[in-house]
Structures are given as C-alpha cells and as structure tokens.
Amino acid sequence: MFGLTTDFVYPAAALLCAIIGAVYDVRSRRVxxxxxxxxIVFGLLLHLAxxxxxxxxxxxxxxxxxxxxxxxxxxxxxxxxxxxKLITAVGCIAGLPRTGYLLILTALAGGVMALGLVLYRxxxxxxxxxxxxxxxxxxxxxxxxxxxxxxxxxQTLRLPYALAIAVGCALMFFVLTVQR
Numbered sequence: 001m002f003g004l005t006t007d008f009v010y011p012a013a014a015l016l017c018a019i020i021g022a023v024y025d026v027r028s029r030r031v032x033x034x035x036x037x038x039x040i041v042f043g044l045l046l047h048l049a050x051x052x053x054x055x056x057x058x059x060x061x062x063x064x065x066x067x068x069x070x071x072x073x074x075x076x077x078x079x080x081x082x083x084x085k086l087i088t089a090v091g092c093i094a095g096l097p098r099t100g101y102l103l104i105l106t107a108l109a110g111g112v113m114a115l116g117l118v119l120y121r122x123x124x125x126x127x128x129x130x131x132x133x134x135x136x137x138x139x140x141x142x143x144x145x146x147x148x149x150x151x152x153x154x155q156t157l158r159l160p161y162a163l164a165i166a167v168g169c170a171l172m173f174f175v176l177t178v179q180r
Contacts, residue, residue, distance in 0.1 A: 010093060013042075014091075015169045022160070031086045079151065082162070
C-alpha cells in the first residue's frame with residue numbers, strides 16, 4: 001500500500017490533472033483554462049503547504065521549465081496553447097525533481113503516438129518529406145511557423161497532445177512510485 005508521502009502525492013496529483021486534460025483534449029480538441037489555470041495555482045499551493053517556500057520555488061521552476069519548452073513548440077506552430085498550459089500545470093504539481101522524467105517520458109509517448117498516427121493514416125512518405133521541409137524552414141526562419149505545416153492547417157495530422165502528456169505522466173508515476 002502507498003503511504004501519502006510527497007513522493008506519491010505530487011506525481012499522483014499531476015497524473016490526475018493530466019488525465020482530466022487528456023479527456024478534454026480527446027473529446028473537444030481543447031484543454032480549457034478552467035482546468036489549467038487553477039491547476040497551476042493548486043500545484044504551487046500544494047508545494048507551499050507540504051514543503052514550504054523552498055518547495056514553492058521548486059514547483060514554480062518546474063512549471064516554468066516545462067512551460068518554456070512547450071511554448072517554443074507553440075511559437076513554432078507545432079503545438080496548441082492549451083498543451084503549453086497543461087504541461088505547465090502538470091510541471092507545477094509534479095515538482096522540479098520529477099521534471100526530467102515528465103518531459104522525457106512525455107516526448108517519448110508523443111513520438112510513439114505520432115508514429116502510430118502516421119502509420120495508421122498511411123502518410124509515412126508525406127511525413128518524412130514534411131519533416132525535411134520543417135527542418136529546412138526552421139533552420140532559415142528560426143521559430144517562425146511554417147506557412148503550411150502548422151497546427152492552423154486543417155490538412156495536417158493532429159495529435160491531441162494532452163494524451164501524450166497524460167501517458168508521459170502515467171509513466172513518470174509508474175517509474176517513480178510503483179517501481180520503488
């Protein structure tokens with residue numbers, strides 16, 4: 001049985017937030033501010049209550065790191081703003097010591113899901129070509145979104161990335177709590 005230590009509470013609360021965000025994203029292709037903004041505040045207050053001011057600073061740093069990385073992807077046209085806010089909230093709740101696990105496992109989950117989507121839709125050749133076009137575009141244009149290959153284009157393949165965040169969070173929870 002799990003004890004209610006911070007090593008369990010932080011990843012469990014982060015996972016709950018990510019699952020709720022994923023359900024919204026899969027159903028409506030949106031992650032509502034009504035979830036993410038209170039979740040950011042909740043994460044910060046949770047860390048303050050359980051660990052004091054130092055933990056509050058740590059949770060804030062975790063949220064900023066996660067949010068900044070996803071914000072770069074958003075600016076480049078590859079991710080929606082709801083996903084940025086969700087990973088920020090999940091990072092604030094999970095805390096700084098778990099940020100590396102969260103980001104790496106979320107990226108791996110997103111990559112596997114994207115590969116599955118490409119294979120399912122039979123768009124491997126087109127996707128490989130698009131990756132080359134995106135690399136060339138961003139090499140010359142920096143973070144500016146590609147004029148055609150971005151989330152605003154309804155013809156591009158889209159993955160409800162909150163689902164990848166939830167899977168990454170579940171893997172983090174498993175690795176950090178169940179494996180112990």
